[in-house]
Amino acid sequence: MDRQELADFLRSRRERITPADVGLPAGPRRRTPGLRREEAAQLAYISTEYYTRLEQARGPRPSREVLAGLVRALRLSDAERDHLHHLAGAPPGPAPGPSREVRPSILDLLRRLPQAAAIVTSATCEVIAWNDLAAALMEDFSALSRRDRNLIRRAFLGPRVHGRRLYGVSDADEFARSSAQDLRAAAARYPDDPEVRELVRELLDGSEEFAWLWAAHDVARQPVMCKTFQHPMVGPVTVNCDVLDITDRDQRVVIYTATPGSPSEEALRLLSVIGTQRMDVTR
Known part of the structure; x- marks a missing residue:
């Protein structure tokens, strides 16, 4: 598991997503680009504390269930999904379900x-x-x-x-x-x-x-x-x-x-x- 590369990758993917992309209100005083950490955690069905530790390169190796949640929350492409799995030290297996994302x-x-x-x-x-x-x-x-x-x-x-x-x-x-x-x-x-x-x-x-x-x-x-x-x-x-x-x-x-x-x-x-x-x- 490459904790620092994983942290940097998660941060870069989170910052490219706007609240509107996932149906969330922008709200006042938004000082960071993209989603907040707590919003990404909520979409991935994990705790904010756990997600924060991952982005700070302090987290434990995420399970495949957590990785699946991150893929969904951060809207990762198939190539990005595979990259996330490799960074987490869990080589990707078959896609969990049929893709509905059209290029x-x-x-x-x-x-x-x-x-x-x-x-x-x-x-x-x-x-x-x-x-x-x-x-x-x-x-x-x-x-x-x-x-x-x-x-x-x-x-x-x-x-x-x-x-x-x-x-x-x-x-x-x-x-x-x-x-x-x-x-x-x-x-x-x-x-x-x-x-x-x-x-x-x-x-x-x-x-x-x-x-x-x-x-x-x-x-x-x-x-x-x-x-x-x-x-x-x-x-x-x-x-x-x-x-x-x-x-x-x-x-x-x-x-x-x-x-x-x-x-x-x-x-x-x-x-x-x-x-x-x-x-x-x-x-």
């Missing part, structure tokens, strides 16, 4: 695709980023809770409209099967993550189909390259589906594009203008 460059990519619908999904198929056209084609994800943005949960347990599941997409059954396989692989990568365990338990309890697929122990998936969405306003929209893996975050960018000159391309153009408004609903 700014990926968010910028989504914004630069005005003619394509694009989403980013986590290892458990939670939609964690999207562009405006994806919201218009699929659903206004900003109006949903984290729980309802999980496509695996929606595929097996979500509402069905006119007997169709998952936005009436043509490969809904294939997606359900492949998502069950993906979740089994993710559960093996994150065996200690409570959200992954809870999702699996909920699906096993609520869906006989999922329970049957889970018991098969399959982890291979067959990507679907073309699919059709049944949109309530513009009708069927057939799109090509391309998936880009972000391996360091265990995430995927899913991009939907229509064939140039096709009716579906015109439908996407219309959706880009309409957005998420629902003209088919009488208020």
Whole structure:
């Protein structure tokens, strides 16, 4: 354990975070940049005294639970998390859970695709980023809770409209099967993550189909390259589906594009203008 380097690193990470970044009021007479020590300690669920000793290079070797709290409180990147573990003399193990932090460059990519619908999904198929056209084609994800943005949960347990599941997409059954396989692989990568365990338990309890697929122990998936969405306003929209893996975050960018000159391309153009408004609903 390198106490002095650990102390300097913690201090530098704490000072770069503003109270607004973590939902705390700035308050009067704030004389130090970033968070106060007591605020960082509170966010990490450790005592202020313990955190102060760490920053003064006087603290004992922190446990992995304390390190996990510091990673969360100081908003460390994956590389910074690994560095923190090495400084503390506890080489990093597997990530405790699926990453939900999307790189700014990926968010910028989504914004630069005005003619394509694009989403980013986590290892458990939670939609964690999207562009405006994806919201218009699929659903206004900003109006949903984290729980309802999980496509695996929606595929097996979500509402069905006119007997169709998952936005009436043509490969809904294939997606359900492949998502069950993906979740089994993710559960093996994150065996200690409570959200992954809870999702699996909920699906096993609520869906006989999922329970049957889970018991098969399959982890291979067959990507679907073309699919059709049944949109309530513009009708069927057939799109090509391309998936880009972000391996360091265990995430995927899913991009939907229509064939140039096709009716579906015109439908996407219309959706880009309409957005998420629902003209088919009488208020």
